[in-house]
Amino acid sequence: MALIKTGQPRTADAADQASLPRDLDALIGQLGQTDTGIRRQAARQLADFQGSVPALTRQLLRETEPSVREAIFVALTLIGNSAAVESLVTCLRSNDAAIRNEAIEAMKSLPNSVAPIMAGLLSDPDPDVRIFTVNVLESLRHPDVEQWLIDVISRDRHVNVCAAAVDLLGEVGTESAIGPLEALRKRFADVPYIGFASFLALKRIREA
Amino acid sequence: MADAIADITITDDDFLKFREFFYRKTGIHFEASKRYFVDKRLIERIEITGYNNFRNYFTFMRFQPSGEEIQALTNAMTVNETYFFREEYQFKCLVQSMLGEVLKYKKRGETIRIWSIPSSSGEEPYSIALYLSEYWPEIANWDVELVSSDIDTQILNKAREGKYSQRSVQNLPPTLLKKYFKKTASGDFQICDDLRGAVEFTRVNLSDPADTRGYRKFDVIFCRNLLIYFDDLSRKQAAEVIYEALNPGGFICLGHSESMSRITSLFKVRKFRDAIVYQKPEAQ
Numbered sequence: 312m313a314l315i316k317t318g319q320p321r322t323a324d325a326a327d328q329a330s331l332p333r334d335l336d337a338l339i340g341q342l343g344q345t346d347t348g349i350r351r352q353a354a355r356q357l358a359d360f361q362g363s364v365p366a367l368t369r370q371l372l373r374e375t376e377p378s379v380r381e382a383i384f385v386a387l388t389l390i391g392n393s394a395a396v397e398s399l400v401t402c403l404r405s406n407d408a409a410i411r412n413e414a415i416e417a418m419k420s421l422p423n424s425v426a427p428i429m430a431g432l433l434s435d436p437d438p439d440v441r442i443f444t445v446n447v448l449e450s451l452r453h454p455d456v457e458q459w460l461i462d463v464i465s466r467d468r469h470v471n472v473c474a475a476a477v478d479l480l481g482e483v484g485t486e487s488a489i490g491p492l493e494a495l496r497k498r499f500a501d502v503p504y505i506g507f508a509s510f511l512a513l514k515r516i517r518e519a
Numbered sequence: 520m521a522d523a524i525a526d527i528t529i530t531d532d533d534f535l536k537f538r539e540f541f542y543r544k545t546g547i548h549f550e551a552s553k554r555y556f557v558d559k560r561l562i563e564r565i566e567i568t569g570y571n572n573f574r575n576y577f578t579f580m581r582f583q584p585s586g587e588e589i590q591a592l593t594n595a596m597t598v599n600e601t602y603f604f605r606e607e608y609q610f611k612c613l614v615q616s617m618l619g620e621v622l623k624y625k626k627r628g629e630t631i632r633i634w635s636i637p638s639s640s641g642e643e644p645y646s647i648a649l650y651l652s653e654y655w656p657e658i659a660n661w662d663v664e665l666v667s668s669d670i671d672t673q674i675l676n677k678a679r680e681g682k683y684s685q686r687s688v689q690n691l692p693p694t695l696l697k698k699y700f701k702k703t704a705s706g707d708f709q710i711c712d713d714l715r716g717a718v719e720f721t722r723v724n725l726s727d728p729a730d731t732r733g734y735r736k737f738d739v740i741f742c743r744n745l746l747i748y749f750d751d752l753s754r755k756q757a758a759e760v761i762y763e764a765l766n767p768g769g770f771i772c773l774g775h776s777e778s779m780s781r782i783t784s785l786f787k788v789r790k791f792r793d794a795i796v797y798q799k800p801e802a803q
Contacts, residue, residue: 314648314717315630315662355728355759378762378785385755420752422584450751452582482536483578518532519574 339366347376354379358386364394368401371410380413388417396424400432403443415446422453429459438469445475461488464495470502477505481512489516527565529558533573537561540581541596560595564588586750593748601642603649603683604690606743609772610646612794613739614655617770621738622657624768624801630662634734634764635741636725638667641678642687643741644718645710649691649699652714666737668723675720681710726753731760738766744774746782758783767802 338360341353354370357363364387371383387395399421402414418425425447432444445463448456460483463476473495480488492509499505529537534557538549549557561573568588570576580588604610621631635644644667651658651665669675688696688708700708724730725745740761746754761771762785771786772794773779779786779797786797 313658313662314651314714315664316717316719317630317664351759351763381755381783381785382759385752385759388752388755416751420750452584452586454582454584456582483581485578515532519572 335360335362339363342366342370347379350374350376350379351382354382354386358389361390361392361394364390364392364398368398371398371402372405377409380410384413384417388420391421391424393424393427396421396428400428403432403440404437411443415443418447419450422451425451426453426455429455430462433459433463433467438472441467441469441472442475445472445479449479457483457485457488460484461491465491470499470505473499474504474508477508477512481508481515484512484516485519486516489513492516527562527572529561529573533561533577534558537573537577540577541592557596560592564592564595567591590748590750601639602687602690603642603646605642605646606775607646607690608793609741609743609796610650611654612772612791612796613647614650615793616791617739617796618655618657620768621770622661624766625661625738630664631739632664632666632737633739633741634737635665635667636669636723637671637742637745638669638675638678638720640674640683640687641667641681641710641718641720642683643667643743644678644720645681645714647741648714648717649695653695664719665717666719666721666734668721668734670722670724672722675722678718678720679715681715682707683710684708725757725760728760731764734760734764736766737764738769740765740769740771742771742773744777746773746777751782754782758785762786762799765799767799769799771797771799773797 333356335357338353338357341349342357344350344353350370354367357367367383367386371380371387374380374383387398396418399414399418402410403418405411405414429444429448432447433441435441435444441463445460448459457480460476460480464473464480467473467476477492477495480492484492492513496506496509534554537557541549561576564580565571565573565576568576568579570579580592583589618631625631633647635647638644644665648665651663667678669678682703683700684707688700696708699711699714701711703709722730723734725742726749742757742761746757749757758779762783765771770789771779773796780788785799787800789796789798
């Protein structure tokens with residue numbers, strides 16, 4: 312026995328490859344199979360089909376296998392169209408923390424697709440959704456991030472939403488945020504954390 | 520302009536802010552002792568991109584839609600070199616711990632399959648071949664197939680040629696250098712034909728499903744210091760490729776500054792005596 316070379320490093324079963332369907336309906340059908348490997352492969356291939364978002368979303372909300380969930384999230388991120396973003400927003404409202412966190416991570420990767428709905432999300436009636444949206448801004452590569460955060464601290468009435476935004480402004484804020492941060496301190500004068508966080512953010516901006 | 524450049528300084532707060540951000544993004548943590556290294560490269564990137572202070576540059580780099588600058592900064596912050604027996608503790612872990620577990624699910628007559636990606640100029644896959652030959656007695660009883668891949672066809676040719684500088688082989692024990700290498704007329708060291716012939720080098724782009732679809736049924740994968748160059752989505756895709764490529768119970772070794780746990784929760788963390796590695800769970 313020894314180190315050997317078979318000359319065939321790519322050893323996926325030919326049958327496996329041949330059995331992979333190439334059309335949308337067949338792949339959607341495979342999302343419902345009991346074999347997790349087949350569901351995972353189908354999810355990955357569905358990333359090539361813009362029209363697969365409704366089926367991926369349905370499966371995501373009932374899927375229990377983490378590896379298939381991850382494959383669906385990656386597929387939705389790769390598709391990245393408005394339907395995929397809507398699907399991720401649906402996940403933000405999930406009671407399942409793992410689903411919500413995956414959705415936040417996925418949305419961070421889609422700055423251009425998320426930007427058009429950002430104002431709407433930051434005005435959502437559910438404060439938790441607004442906080443999760445601020446979490447998306449944490450790593451969103453978009454030039455409007457600071458302005459969105461300023462809008463939040465200028466008008467949001469929920470202290471936890473404002474607190475999340477202030478923390479982030481401490482990292483990315485510029486002189487434009489100074490006035491709104493001072494106004495926020497006055498608006499929440501009876502909340503020690505807001506006083507502390509806005510003081511820290513202002514200090515960092517002024518020392519920059 | 521020269522005066523403006525000379526004025527760029529990285530304050531303690533800037534360093535801490537950058538260090539935290541870079542760690543979150545890449546898993547690379549800079550100790551305070553690396554301060555000069557980090558400052559020098561940060562100032563270089565600030566100059567090249569035309570900014571005149573850290574804060575403006577940091578905001579630009581962090582929110583640039585294309586992500587090109589963070590990639591350039593990552594390249595500047597990483598030392599892209601390799602050598603024989605780099606991070607040797609993982610090879611020790613391979614022969615003393617991981618392969619023992621692999622044998623538990625292998626049937627007699629089955630081949631153990633190891634994938635090393637990226638191959639770079641071959642130091643890693645040949646180090647694995649050397650380690651197996653020298654320090655794993657079970658090699659007498661099992662066939663091992665060693666595949667190594669890279670996206671760069673030129674570097675693959677270099678790997679197949681197997682010629683190395685004194686610097687590349689400096690960590691090898693003299694006995695192994697003598698046993699497995701011959702000195703060339705130019706003063707380089709060329710690895711012996713037996714080991715050159717033992718590694719299958721292939722071109723693979725880890726981000727291309729068409730390239731990776733066929734890579735399956737590996738028992739151990741070495742993928743060290745590669746994912747640090749990827750963005751978050753690409754890392755997740757790479758993790759999926761690795762997951763599909765491994766047999767249930769197989770192991771994935773990342774670089775010492777990398778963490779699979781920050782990419783995906785699909786793998787189990789395994790703490791062995793010599794190294795922390797990740798394992799694809801056994802089939803349910």
